[in-house]
Amino acid sequence: MTKKISNFAEYFQKYQESVNDPEGFWGEIAEDYQWHKKWDKVLEWSFTGPKAPDVNWFINGKLNITENIFERHLPERKDQIALVWEPNDPKEDVVNYTYGELYEKVCQFANALKGLGIKKGDRVAIYLPMVPELTIAMLACARIGAIHSIVFAGFSANSLSDRIIDAECNLVITSDGGYRGAKSISLKSIVDDALKSCPTVKHTVVLKRTGDDINFVEGRDIWWDDFIAGVDTKNEAEVMDAEDTLFVLYTSGSTGKPKGVLHTTAGYMIFAEYTFKNVFQYNDGDIYWCTADIGWVTGHTYIVYGPLLAGATSVMFEGVPTWPDAGRFWEIVNKHKVNQFYTAPTAIRALIVHGNEFVTKHDLSSLKVLGTVGEPINEEAWRWYHDVVGKGNCPIVDTWWQTETGGILITPLAGITPTKPSFATLPLPGVQPLLVDNEGNELKGNSVEGNLCIKFPWPGMIRTTYGDHDRCYQTYFSTYKGLYFTGDGAKRDEEGYYRIMGRVDDVINVSGHRLGTAEIEDAINQHPKVNESAVIGYPHEIKGQGIYAYVTCEALSADEADSIENDIRATVNKIIGPIAKPDKIQIVSGLPKTRSGKIMRRILRKIGEGDATNLGDISTLLDPGVVDEIVTGAKVEVKR
Numbered sequence: 001m002t003k004k005i006s007n008f009a010e011y012f013q014k015y016q017e018s019v020n021d022p023e024g025f026w027g028e029i030a031e032d033y034q035w036h037k038k039w040d041k042v043l044e045w046s047f048t049g050p051k052a053p054d055v056n057w058f059i060n061g062k063l064n065i066t067e068n069i070f071e072r073h074l075p076e077r078k079d080q081i082a083l084v085w086e087p088n089d090p091k092e093d094v095v096n097y098t099y100g101e102l103y104e105k106v107c108q109f110a111n112a113l114k115g116l117g118i119k120k121g122d123r124v125a126i127y128l129p130m131v132p133e134l135t136i137a138m139l140a141c142a143r144i145g146a147i148h149s150i151v152f153a154g155f156s157a158n159s160l161s162d163r164i165i166d167a168e169c170n171l172v173i174t175s176d177g178g179y180r181g182a183k184s185i186s187l188k189s190i191v192d193d194a195l196k197s198c199p200t201v202k203h204t205v206v207l208k209r210t211g212d213d214i215n216f217v218e219g220r221d222i223w224w225d226d227f228i229a230g231v232d233t234k235n236e237a238e239v240m241d242a243e244d245t246l247f248v249l250y251t252s253g254s255t256g257k258p259k260g261v262l263h264t265t266a267g268y269m270i271f272a273e274y275t276f277k278n279v280f281q282y283n284d285g286d287i288y289w290c291t292a293d294i295g296w297v298t299g300h301t302y303i304v305y306g307p308l309l310a311g312a313t314s315v316m317f318e319g320v321p322t323w324p325d326a327g328r329f330w331e332i333v334n335k336h337k338v339n340q341f342y343t344a345p346t347a348i349r350a351l352i353v354h355g356n357e358f359v360t361k362h363d364l365s366s367l368k369v370l371g372t373v374g375e376p377i378n379e380e381a382w383r384w385y386h387d388v389v390g391k392g393n394c395p396i397v398d399t400w401w402q403t404e405t406g407g408i409l410i411t412p413l414a415g416i417t418p419t420k421p422s423f424a425t426l427p428l429p430g431v432q433p434l435l436v437d438n439e440g441n442e443l444k445g446n447s448v449e450g451n452l453c454i455k456f457p458w459p460g461m462i463r464t465t466y467g468d469h470d471r472c473y474q475t476y477f478s479t480y481k482g483l484y485f486t487g488d489g490a491k492r493d494e495e496g497y498y499r500i501m502g503r504v505d506d507v508i509n510v511s512g513h514r515l516g517t518a519e520i521e522d523a524i525n526q527h528p529k530v531n532e533s534a535v536i537g538y539p540h541e542i543k544g545q546g547i548y549a550y551v552t553c554e555a556l557s558a559d560e561a562d563s564i565e566n567d568i569r570a571t572v573n574k575i576i577g578p579i580a581k582p583d584k585i586q587i588v589s590g591l592p593k594t595r596s597g598k599i600m601r602r603i604l605r606k607i608g609e610g611d612a613t614n615l616g617d618i619s620t621l622l623d624p625g626v627v628d629e630i631v632t633g634a635k636v637e638v639k640r
């Protein structure tokens with residue numbers, strides 16, 4: 001077994017090794033896995049030209065990722081708990097799965113999928129709440145080589161069907177409904193709605209979770225329990241090439257509809273486990289909990305694949321942090337004696353508001369490591385997390401990464417890298433970041449700020465965007481020649497520590513969820529009375545960024561004017577889902593545009609930030625008068 005890095009000097013030594021001899025570095029780590037056939041060469045790659053990233057790791061290696069979760073660990077971990085499932089309602093029973101039990105469930109479901117004719121390379125959409133069956137379904141897909149496309153169960157029917165159509169899925173795995181705090185959501189009816197426009201889907205498998213009535217479509221729908229009844233629990237894993245696709249996960253960008261980020265088998269596997277073990281300094285016997293939803297990449301890599309590949313015990317939580325009360329996270333930490341806890345800054349900020357008693361009344365002495373992900377963490381939230389939750393005893397790992405990166409790239413190693421509030425600190429071994437100016441010139445040395453790029457491949461990186469490679473090339477590899485462009489801005493301070501400043505493109509980060517402003521504008525524009533809209537992110541105390549929409553409309557009657565804001569929110573809710581509903585909507589008579597018709601978002605952003613002191617030269621705008629109108633009617637207090 002590759003040893004974890006255990007001190008700061010060793011980190012620098014490993015980092016150097018990984019840069020001097022990347023193939024030797026990752027090749028040695030790859031020796032720890034079960035291969036049907038070893039690779040011929042560790043890496044071939046090119047970040048230039050329209051095929052970029054033309055990256056192949058572990059060329060001609062053959063394996064199955066689930067054999068590396070199960071068969072590799074079963075001799076010593078058959079009876080160890082793999083998954084602890086904490087239900088939404090604390091009165092409901094916890095369900096534990098040992099590695100042995102989870103293995104049988106996965107194999108059985110894999111056999112059932114094969115029985116339905118699902119085979120290697122087929123795409124399977126999974127639209128489930130945070131129940132153990134979600135983990136079982138995804139691993140069963142991986143077992144037979146089917147490509148899972150998990151869609152967060154908060155997305156609308158329209159978003160779900162877009163994703164199903166794009167990936168041409170032939171099966172959807174869902175449930176009657178799901179619980180989130182005091183609410184229950186009828187997922188099956190959303191699926192029914194979505195499937196009206198998805199001719200490729202032949203079947204749905206429906207898990208019973210809430211017991212709500214569903215519209216059961218004979219011939220298409222199959223109950224989960226019937227699907228697996230009497231099915232064998234032994235399964236021989238599909239032998240996959242190292243570069244065969246493992247999964248697709250849709251994410252928003254600055255243009256167009258969300259794209260399917262595609263990850264492959266061996267590189268992702270190795271990167272997920274390596275980063276998990278090193279970042280969180282997981283030790284055998286520890287209880288680890290990541291509060292993300294498996295519908296996002298954090299859940300893929302750090303609830304399921306990373307921890308289970310590492311033979312860890314991973315907690316999975318169905319509910320929300322504030323129900324039945326704002327102490328739920330801490331009650332769970334105490335109940336399961338959680339050692340490593342990984343959450344998002346937005347959750348921390350939401351809990352701060354409720355006061356410290358919700359934390360202090362629970363015994364949190366089991367905690368050793370705290371983590372954050374998804375957005376920059378502000379210093380106040382960092383301090384509260386450190387002092388109130390961690391009692392000053394737990395290092396915080398502020399982990400920077402993306403759906404496209406597959407796993408964490410820039411982060412402290414828990415208890416090893418000295419931390420600084422709001423700094424993601426240093427790159428992991430194998431990760432070679434750099435900052436460039438807008439012309440693509442590298443900003444060398446320390447105390448610089450620029451666009452964050454990566455110049456060398458790491459095993460867990462994106463290979464393509466599903467069905468449209470050019471989009472992958474254009475989005476990530478064409479802006480700065482020969483570099484992967486992250487879309488984030490960052491500073492490197494006097495010590496060489498990285499601080500992520502946020503997106504420099506038209507992507508906003510709302511409660512840690514990525515949304516393209518264009519995507520939200522498209523949804524708003526579908527309202528029949530809307531002519532045009534411009535969406536920006538503005539600083540929001542809890543969500544990090546809130547959504548501010550400037551909208552121009554056709555003439556409205558008095559009634560329509562009263563209801564237009566809510567109607568627009570309802571439209572966005574229907575088209576994307578509740579996470580994309582604008583926080584503020586300002587109806588304006590015009591948008592600030594250049595003479596060539598381009599919307600000047602820079603001006604809107606400044607006003608949205610509450611600062612109209614220096615809007616730059618607005619005299620070249622088509623209609624400079626609208627700026628005054630926007631400032632006067634702004635939904636935030638604006639300094640002029």
Ligand code: WTA
Binds near residue numbers: 296399400402486500
């Ligand atoms: C942001 C989530 C600051 C960043 C794993 C990135 C962060 C986007 C951090 C990716 C962090 C993620 N500090 N910003 N520690 N982690 N981000 O694809 O803007 O949902 O580009 O992946 O979140 O979001 P995604």
